[in-house]
Amino acid sequence: DIQMTQSPSAMSASVGDRVTITCRASQGISDYLAWYQQKPGKVPKRLIYGASSLQSGVPSRFSGSGSGTEFTLTISSLQPEDFATYYCLQHYIYPRTFGQGTKVEIK
Amino acid sequence: EVQLLESGGGLVQPGGSLRLSCAASGFTFNNYAMSWVRQAPGKGLEWVSSISGGGDSIVSADSVKGRFTISRDNSKDTVYLQMSSLRVEDTAVYYCTKGDTKTISYGGYDYWGQGILVTVSS
Numbered sequence: 001d002i003q004m005t006q007s008p009s010a011m012s013a014s015v016g017d018r019v020t021i022t023c024r025a026s027q028g029i030s031d032y033l034a035w036y037q038q039k040p041g042k043v044p045k046r047l048i049y050g051a052s053s054l055q056s057g058v059p060s061r062f063s064g065s066g067s068g069t070e071f072t073l074t075i076s077s078l079q080p081e082d083f084a085t086y087y088c089l090q091h092y093i094y095p096r097t098f099g100q101g102t103k104v105e106i107k
Numbered sequence: 108e109v110q111l112l113e114s115g116g117g118l119v120q121p122g123g124s125l126r127l128s129c130a131a132s133g134f135t136f137n138n139y140a141m142s143w144v145r146q147a148p149g150k151g152l153e154w155v156s157s158i159s160g161g162g163d164s165i166v167s168a169d170s171v172k173g174r175f176t177i178s179r180d181n182s183k184d185t186v187y188l189q190m191s192s193l194r195v196e197d198t199a200v201y202y203c204t205k206g207d208t209k210t211i212s213y214g215g216y217d218y219w220g221q222g223i224l225v226t227v228s229s
Contacts, residue, residue, distance in 0.1 A: 032213055032215070034215045034216070036152075038152075043202065043219045043220070043221055043222060044152065044202070044219055045219075046215070046216065046217055049207070049215055049217070055217070087151065087152055089152075089215060089216075091213060091214060091215040091216075092213065094157075094166050095154060095166075095168050095169070096142075096154035096157075097154070098151055098152040098153070098154070099151075100151050101151045101152075
């Protein structure tokens, strides 16, 4: 199975900060990588697909990059509504695997 | 507007069975693979099972293989998850998700249902 390792697992940040979350795959997955945002008690929402394509309707402050084994999700200027848990997902091979999540909290 | 509405969850004893349903609308159902993803209380996301648009390709996680069966009825725009021999560790919110493609080969999940809670407890 491909292991997806996110870092950090949790972080504190302030409104306006630039935030970067990393996801590393235990083997190459090309660009079959998606990022999801989940707020408490809510449904996961896809932000990024194909490692770097912005899902329709998602603010442009979110961006993704990477290919192969290392990927990043960047929030250019953190907004109050962005405090949530973020997950990466590899959809290159089965079993599909998610990262363990990164909780972004208010500093 | 894409909508996915799960039903069939609830409390069941260990060893019991339950069938989840997910009624889809807002897209051409048989053109897309569908999947189930679960989330145990306070935990992360875990992929469970996927089925292709035509229903001819199915894949499931080892943790549920032989116990859970995914299926779909394209005449009813509905996907199912038949769960048997349930264990305490199957307790989770189960999400129905829509795939990006008809096949299950490389697609991700773009739309998610609201989720339904399955509790396995004596």
